[in-house]
Amino acid sequence: MNTHDVLSISEVAERSGFAASALRYYESQGLISAGRTPGGRRCYERGVLRRLAFIRAASNVGLTLEEIRAELDQLPAGRTPTKADWTRMSRHWRARLDEQLAALQRLRDGLDSCIGCGCLSLQRCGISNPADVAATSEGAPGAAYLPAVLRRPHRVR
Amino acid sequence: MNTHDVLSISEVAERSGFAASALRYYESQGLISAGRTPGGRRCYERGVLRRLAFIRAASNVGLTLEEIRAELDQLPAGRTPTKADWTRMSRHWRARLDEQLAALQRLRDGLDSCIGCGCLSLQRCGISNPADVAATSEGAPGAAYLPAVLRRPHRVR
């Protein structure tokens, strides 16, 4: 199937770095689409590679597949992302990355201020309770959570 | 059970911010331990709160429970972490956080250099392939992965 303009699943897998099973999964989730040969095999247009690059980038930034699907759905008629789309969306991602960075820095600063003090206080320690979440009523919970932006997996493959 | 020196599971849950089910789970995984009342209920020493703070902090930094268990096991005789332990381990964590920060910054810098260019090249784009992993042989894979330090979830509750 190396002919013409169309790619087999193994070619797309090799060129994109995604496993074939992941490509099938993405198709099942509506993130990409594929044509079929008379025999029922997937055949991909070259544009799918750009779409996959978009998917990878977004997932590197920490979007869920569901969020990525939603962003892709905003493109008119299942279009492959253009430069303008890319610019708009990447600004959105940039903000997310900034949040993640800030949260991680707060965590590190908390750790710095903790090293050597040995406090490990449930209520006050900057690393076990970096954002001081739920540290309201002094008697009660002392629950310590991570800021939401640091909660989701950053996973590729 | 508010008497004396010993805490019920709900007291520990409330003070630590972990759910009771999480406490049972941690016990089943060997991260914490508890005594029993004649009736079979868990009773905790106060030290467990410090241990739990340690667990929370480590998990905020991104260690798996397995890694945390391993660190706790290095303490002689299931001891609760002291100031010296804390100092040693927190240096280790600090390095991890620094790696995560650096990786996230590379990701953001890649995004910055990409905004407006619209390239989204699988081989060259700084955001879909932030660390230039596996970008060796020019014809072949172009596989784009996230650096390992950014792969694991940062999840609390």
Added chain:
DNA sequence: GCTTGAACTCAAGTTCACTTCAACTTTAAT
């Protein structure tokens, strides 16, 4: 025709860190 390899489908499994459930017991208060 036969073999081989790549692809197909659909269901089930994986990992992590828990949570939820069902069925039962203990404890405290009335």
Added chain:
DNA sequence: ATTAAAGTTGAAGTGAACTTGAGTTCAAGC
């Protein structure tokens, strides 16, 4: 004595993002 709240256990469920496995079919070469 009764009842409600809080605790126990082990098994099963959750969610995200895939992967694996079983069994089947397609396409190409000899």
